Amino acid sequence: DAGVTQSPTHLIKTRGQHVTLRCSPISGHKSVSWYQQVLGQGPQFIFQYYEKEERGRGNFPDRFSARQFPNYSSELNVNALLLGDSALYLCASSLLTGGYTFGSGTRLTVV
Amino acid sequence: DQQVKQNSPSLSVQEGRISILNCDYTNSMFDYFLWYKKYPAEGPTFLISISSIKDKNEDGRFTVFLNKSAKHLSLHIVPSQPGDSAVYFCAVTNAGGTSYGKLTFGQGTILTVHP
Numbered sequence: 439d440a441g442v443t444q445s446p447t448h449l450i451k452t453r454g455q456h457v458t459l460r461c462s463p464i465s466g467h468k469s470v471s472w473y474q475q476v477l478g479q480g481p482q483f484i485f486q487y488y489e490k491e492e493r494g495r496g497n498f499p500d501r502f503s504a505r506q507f508p509n510y511s512s513e514l515n516v517n518a519l520l521l522g523d524s525a526l527y528l529c530a531s532s533l534l535t536g537g538y539t540f541g542s543g544t545r546l547t548v549v
Numbered sequence: 550d551q552q553v554k555q556n557s558p559s560l561s562v563q564e565g566r567i568s569i570l571n572c573d574y575t576n577s578m579f580d581y582f583l584w585y586k587k588y589p590a591e592g593p594t595f596l597i598s599i600s601s602i603k604d605k606n607e608d609g610r611f612t613v614f615l616n617k618s619a620k621h622l623s624l625h626i627v628p629s630q631p632g633d634s635a636v637y638f639c640a641v642t643n644a645g646g647t648s649y650g651k652l653t654f655g656q657g658t659i660l661t662v663h664p
Binding site for chain 2: 442538
């Protein structure tokens with residue numbers, strides 16, 4: 439049984455560019471959450487989607503956006519990349535609350 | 550403001566001994582508490598959780614204790630094994646409210662278990 443899958447695993451982008459990160463939840467999980475983890479800190483909540491609707495948003499600028507598709511997979515988009523956006527981006531899926539399972543993440547480096 | 554704090558950046562323990570990791574939170578609205586373990590280049594792996602209606606939950610070598618009045622939780626690992634060496638994060642949420650999957654994490658504690 440596949441866990442949470444994220445793609446790509448690594449990515450290098452230039453300042454000002456746009457990036458799209460993808461996440462496929464565990465089969466049967468309708469909730470997807472996105473987190474940003476910078477070195478030395480715990481993951482920080484960016485978004486949560488449930489049944490294709492945004493149910494929560496963390497303290498991130500409007501350059502960050504996301505969506506969830508009918509098959510419950512999700513995309514995280516970041517526009518006008520800054521050096522400070524370099525981080526590990528984690529996706530977690532769950533039924534609604536509790537039992538959050540994380541993917542291995544996408545390592546984004548902005549140069 | 551940091552709502553969840555893990556005040557020990559690192560902990561070193563001998564194999565076979567007990568590891569105790571601590572976590573403090575500020576908001577009494579949090580009612581569900583989790584511990585995750587993270588290896589480099591991997592996502593966090595769920596270890597154990599506890600709801601606010603309990604003060605202890607045990608799963609094999611792992612036990613989580615919750616002190617609601619002190620807003621403090623701890624993870625005990627007994628006996629510690631070298632494979633337990635990883636970064637440990639506590640996370641909190643308001644499962645009964647509208648936080649909808651928003652976990653608030655501490656900064657993490659690096660546990661090293663020496664053979």
